[in-house]
Amino acid sequence: MADQLASIMLLADSLSSENLTAKMDKYLNKHPVGLIYLDIKRFGEIEKKHGPITCQKLLEAWKQLVFEAEMSGSFGLLAHRMFGDDVLLFVRTKQGEADQVKVALLRLAQEIRTVFEKRLNETMALSGDSIELYAGTAVLDPGTGRTAENLLYDAIKEAIFEARSETDAEYRRLRMEFRDILVCRKITAYYQPIVSLSTGNIYGYEALARGPQSSYFAAPNRLWGFAEKENQLYALEKAARQRAIEGFLPNDFNWKLFINLNANVIHDPQFTPGQTLAFLEKMNLTPQNVVFEITERQSIDDYASFTKALDHYRKQGYQIAIDDAGAGYSSLQAIAELRPDYIKIDRSIIHRINRNKIKEILLETLVVFARKIDCQMIAEGIETFEELEIVRQLGVHFGQGYLLGRPNPKLQPVPDAVSEWMQRHSSTV
Numbered sequence: 365m366a367d368q369l370a371s372i373m374l375l376a377d378s379l380s381s382e383n384l385t386a387k388m389d390k391y392l393n394k395h396p397v398g399l400i401y402l403d404i405k406r407f408g409e410i411e412k413k414h415g416p417i418t419c420q421k422l423l424e425a426w427k428q429l430v431f432e433a434e435m436s437g438s439f440g441l442l443a444h445r446m447f448g449d450d451v452l453l454f455v456r457t458k459q460g461e462a463d464q465v466k467v468a469l470l471r472l473a474q475e476i477r478t479v480f481e482k483r484l485n486e487t488m489a490l491s492g493d494s495i496e497l498y499a500g501t502a503v504l505d506p507g508t509g510r511t512a513e514n515l516l517y518d519a520i521k522e523a524i525f526e527a528r529s530e531t532d533a534e535y536r537r538l539r540m541e542f543r544d545i546l547v548c549r550k551i552t553a554y555y556q557p558i559v560s561l562s563t564g565n566i567y568g569y570e571a572l573a574r575g576p577q578s579s580y581f582a583a584p585n586r587l588w589g590f591a592e593k594e595n596q597l598y599a600l601e602k603a604a605r606q607r608a609i610e611g612f613l614p615n616d617f618n619w620k621l622f623i624n625l626n627a628n629v630i631h632d633p634q635f636t637p638g639q640t641l642a643f644l645e646k647m648n649l650t651p652q653n654v655v656f657e658i659t660e661r662q663s664i665d666d667y668a669s670f671t672k673a674l675d676h677y678r679k680q681g682y683q684i685a686i687d688d689a690g691a692g693y694s695s696l697q698a699i700a701e702l703r704p705d706y707i708k709i710d711r712s713i714i715h716r717i718n719r720n721k722i723k724e725i726l727l728e729t730l731v732v733f734a735r736k737i738d739c740q741m742i743a744e745g746i747e748t749f750e751e752l753e754i755v756r757q758l759g760v761h762f763g764q765g766y767l768l769g770r771p772n773p774k775l776q777p778v779p780d781a782v783s784e785w786m787q788r789h790s791s792t793v
Contacts, residue, residue, distance in 0.1 A: 396504060473500075477499045502522035556769060564783055566778060587600070604624075612653075623654060652682075656684055712745075714746055715747075743755040
């Protein structure tokens with residue numbers, strides 16, 4: 365299939381000369397058109413093993429099968445084109461959001477592939493082999509304002525690339541499941557308390573996105589990792605942010621909601637500043653309730669552009685936090701360039717700090733530094749009272765970690781044991 369990519373792209377021009385786009389123009393005026401690319405797996409191996417005559421019969425059966433599907437109107441087929449064992453199917457779609465159209469098209473492609481594989485294997489019994497198909501999809505969306513020829517060219521390229529990347533059923537399943545999570549917003553916001561270490565009171569909550577519990581994407585690293593691989597970081601972040609805001613029902617309207625902001629989303633062409641404000645207003649919240657966390661584990665290549673994007677948020681009243689400080693690329697540079705309101709110290713520094721004098725000295729130095737730049741500090745990953753005692757004594761403003769509260773779909777109060785401990789030790793700071 366890789367060798368066929370260039371030749372099929374060269375044939376894209378011939379599709380226009382055959383008036384294929386003219387055939388679809390009437391439909392394109394009102395609706396997007398879906399493209400499904402199908403290719404017989406290991407066709408070259410089949411030819412070597414079973415001979416050219418068998419392969420010729422297979423191609424004839426393949427061609428007849430597709431022709432009958434178009435003539436009968438099955439699957440909403442508008443037209444098709446074949447190049448050897450490669451098939452391009454053009455199908456009707458319903459108007460809707462781009463992601464919804466794509467998910468529906470993926471499901472249709474899976475249905476067509478299943479039916480066609482079954483029919484081909486019934487027609488062509490290859491001893492020791494079964495006939496399987498690759499599939500890829502793309503949407504020709506006239507709403508983009510591009511010419512039909514350009515839409516066709518890019519759609520073919522996208523569909524072939526998708527088919528090439530989906531070499532196993534598991535990945536196809538995961539992709540469909542992930543898109544379903546995005547479209548149907550099957551995301552749950554979990555909230556972890558951030559506690560004032562001087563009063564023991566709730567200061568705010570960090571919102572953490574989770575996929576369905578029974579899903580592969582229940583683990584956040586899988587959810588966000590797959591989104592990055594699929595170039596869907598902004599789409600996922602937008603959905604997660606909306607869920608976080610919808611579920612944030614504070615008892616005190618001074619509480620802060622800490623929301624993760626991936627440093628790379630500003631480069632996404634779909635990135636649209638201003639949508640967060642609409643979600644907040646709907647929930648009777650303001651930008652003053654929100655702190656955007658920039659994870660320091662991500663490399664920021666263009667500080668000028670990123671700072672400009674952050675300034676847009678700052679002017680509306682949002683605050684900024686550097687997350688995972690001390691764990692990633694260049695904490696000091698990120699702090700110097702982004703001028704955060706909060707510095708969140710990574711759990712690797714807090715873990716067993718009561719047993720590590722070097723960690724204690726490092727944290728003490730960071731506390732002094734934060735005071736000089738008028739920045740507040742949050743110690744992440746506090747899991748024991750011994751760790752809590754050290755970070756309080758060193759003057760860290762706020763704490764977060766399992767000891768102070770685990771992530772939960774509801775806004776949980778500070779555990780009683782922690783409140784009691786804070787009251788007993790309030791005079792020691």
